[in-house]
Amino acid sequence: MGMEWPPASAQQRKAAVVGSRSAAVLKLGLLVILAGLALRLLVGPAAYLLPPTAAPEGPARHVAAPGRETTRGGAGDVMPSGEFAVTGSESLADSDNRQGSPETQESCNLFHGEWVPNPVGPAYTNASCHFIESPQNCMANGRPDTNYLYWRWKPYGCEVPPFDGKKFLDGMQGKHWALIGDSILRNHVQSLLCLLSKVEDANEVYHDDTFRSRRWHFHSHNFTVSLIWAPFLIQAKIFEDDDGVSTADPQLYLDVLETNWTSQWEGFDYVVISTGQWFFKSAVYWENGAEVGCHSCQNKNLKEMPPEYSFRKALNTAFQFITSSPHKPVVFYRTWAPSHFENGEWFSGGTCNRTVPFKPGEAGDREMDSKMWRIEREAFESAVANKGPDDADHLKLLDTFELSLLRPDGHSGPYRTYHPYEKGMTAKVQNDCLHWCLPGPIDAWNDIIMQMLAKD
Structure with a gap:
């Protein structure tokens, strides 16, 4: 499900690196690690369209992206004509670094996941693209909230x-x-x-x-x-x-x-x-x-x-x-x-x-x-x-x-x-x-x- 597993305790970390511990303690640490790996293999991504009983761990869902508000003025500048300007962009290098290994991408279901906050915002705006027709030009038509612009689709596992x-x-x-x-x-x-x-x-x-x-x-x-x-x-x-x-x-x-x-x-x-x-x-x-x-x-x-x-x-x-x-x-x-x-x-x-x-x-x-x-x-x-x-x-x-x-x-x-x-x-x-x-x-x-x- 793309969940983060809790970090090992201080005692477990110490046992993993200090070679002077007894063999029994070292064996116990190895057993804990192996049990954790086995559990991760058993708890794989959910079946298609069978959502978890609770949202997967991660950023808060029902809040605006960092530094963004849900009313006009918080997510960018609303121009007199209703055009909407967004500053900031993500480099291609950053996007490439987020793709994960080829093996992970190949086995990932691109269509099963959740929407997560995206502080970067949209790739274009109604100020930069003239192909948006009036019925879909929500910002120019006066939509007051902007939080809907700051989410991205995140498949589980990639x-x-x-x-x-x-x-x-x-x-x-x-x-x-x-x-x-x-x-x-x-x-x-x-x-x-x-x-x-x-x-x-x-x-x-x-x-x-x-x-x-x-x-x-x-x-x-x-x-x-x-x-x-x-x-x-x-x-x-x-x-x-x-x-x-x-x-x-x-x-x-x-x-x-x-x-x-x-x-x-x-x-x-x-x-x-x-x-x-x-x-x-x-x-x-x-x-x-x-x-x-x-x-x-x-x-x-x-x-x-x-x-x-x-x-x-x-x-x-x-x-x-x-x-x-x-x-x-x-x-x-x-x-x-x-x-x-x-x-x-x-x-x-x-x-x-x-x-x-x-x-x-x-x-x-x-x-x-x-x-x-x-x-x-x-x-x-x-x-x-x-x-x-x-x-x-x-x-x-x-x-x-x-x-x-x-x-x-x-x-x-x-x-x-x-x-x-x-x-x-x-x-x-x-x-x-x-x-x-x-x-x-x-x-x-x-x-x-x-x-x-x-x-x-």
Whole structure:
């Protein structure tokens, strides 16, 4: 679990170094040491997503990082425009020194751990990165607390070094990355562009009419990043405006993929792909060209089917394409992104007002989140079992579920819009407890991708 073992007593230390002690005392000291080593071997890292009954030993969890306060002014300077400046940085040498031995890193589960205080702060700010879109620009929108910026993801037994933009771009000369999915992928790509902008700013070279699918190019490195809008991955007819208001039930074709990403597949070298929360919407399901049922749809003559059904079908359709395609880019499947609405949903007054991460085990019963996450893992494991010999290690699980679940403090909340309480704290506002503030917890996803690439 990464816990520190208590130091030996003064008598034990003395017995270990003074050779004049009797053989019996020396033997007793050796037995104590061997018993301690045996105990450490028995008490290994906890099973995946089985958190300890108490938080592992280490820095205090529910306090601001050293020298930081939880209100504006304590963590940096808030500029008149709402921009946020952070001073101080960590050298690459320091990050390299924290990585541990290759053996430790190789056996470490990057996705099982906790969030620990990080006095260094974020790698970029809304003052230094212009790729942050307004709904995720929490500081510019007036979020008063800043403690959520001062945490880093710490797997048990190893470290995840900060994202190294120069190493990443140098290694991606002439490559094409695609991020395929819903608005969480849009959130993710903003984080990636901000981290890379410390080395080189990207130029936008394409966008569709809705700006949901976009492409950027890093000229100096001939590196391309594409964002492809495919919220279900499968083919879908959607009748919804930007405010989430639908005029008709979406039509989902569970056995047909969206061609906007499959038609470009052969041009991708690396892919981050995911889907998720859209499957909770009411929808009509189609298979083999016929309606087979629906979820909470208006047509009561159709069989009611749970969202888990369409989710599983869509994943299996996508994985079947990925593993059977002769073109083999490196594919990261990113797991479920949990929301943290409390006291209601996004449409019924739900909020997310927490200002610190959950401790391990503190997130509570998340039955539906856990169910969808298990479906993803089952579909992924089935795809891995069925992949051909040419697939090698091209299909990877980017399992960000646990580390995301522990960060209820990292969402935009009411600060998805500019100064929502300008007319008073009693103003009625809509909260966003699904997408992430930038900078914020989602930056750790890119840190982990960098580490997964380094392992290979």
